[in-house]
Amino acid sequence: MIKIERTPTPPPSLASEKMKANGNYRESDVMRQLAEDFHEKCYLCEIDELQSIEVEHLYPHGGDKNLKFDWDNLFLSCAHCNSVKNQGKYHGVILDCCKVDPESVLDQLFLNDQVSVQPITDTKASVMTAKLLTECFEKRNTGIRVMECQTRINALRKTMNLLYKTLEQHSNNPSDRTLYTLRRMLSRTYKFAGFTRAYVRNHLETYPDLAEYVQL
Numbered sequence: 001m002i003k004i005e006r007t008p009t010p011p012p013s014l015a016s017e018k019m020k021a022n023g024n025y026r027e028s029d030v031m032r033q034l035a036e037d038f039h040e041k042c043y044l045c046e047i048d049e050l051q052s053i054e055v056e057h058l059y060p061h062g063g064d065k066n067l068k069f070d071w072d073n074l075f076l077s078c079a080h081c082n083s084v085k086n087q088g089k090y091h092g093v094i095l096d097c098c099k100v101d102p103e104s105v106l107d108q109l110f111l112n113d114q115v116s117v118q119p120i121t122d123t124k125a126s127v128m129t130a131k132l133l134t135e136c137f138e139k140r141n142t143g144i145r146v147m148e149c150q151t152r153i154n155a156l157r158k159t160m161n162l163l164y165k166t167l168e169q170h171s172n173n174p175s176d177r178t179l180y181t182l183r184r185m186l187s188r189t190y191k192f193a194g195f196t197r198a199y200v201r202n203h204l205e206t207y208p209d210l211a212e213y214v215q216l
């Protein structure tokens, strides 16, 4: 999870759709702006090439139109993470990545082929968000979720292996090419950037020249 700079002006359809009896908060202008602002990634697992896109309400709307059509309450997610988040314990307590930088309160770790997100601060928002992000990769409680979690672990492992390999090349023989690849992988727009950035931030003694790319 990374900080998202949300376009401040709500897409126009939200106001007009809100007036209707059965208005739609997923019109094209909303989807276009969400895709752009969220770099076409699920805001929770950060997988890209989304195949099953949903608009997630950070605060569940429960039929309340003010929450349902509130631009600041709409987040781009995959169907899997939306369903994992849909548990009572997460209602109203997940941090707003458009307002708080998740990297300042969470350590997003991938260790021994497992995701383990740790809260850095002990606020309820960071503790519960760490739990949710871990569950998006590890909650294998149904046959479908076993496969959906594994898809995400496989994609994350591939990204991290490329990161480790490029870091090694960069240490042994730094070049414009290795630096270019690392800059790209440490950009917030890159898939799983919360994990790539945390890894480098946790190993800055080895890679001091990369500090500027993982700043908060």
Ligand SMILES: [Zn+2]
Binding pocket: 042, 043, 044, 045, 046, 047, 077, 078, 079, 080, 081, 082, 136
């Ligand atoms: Zn997701």
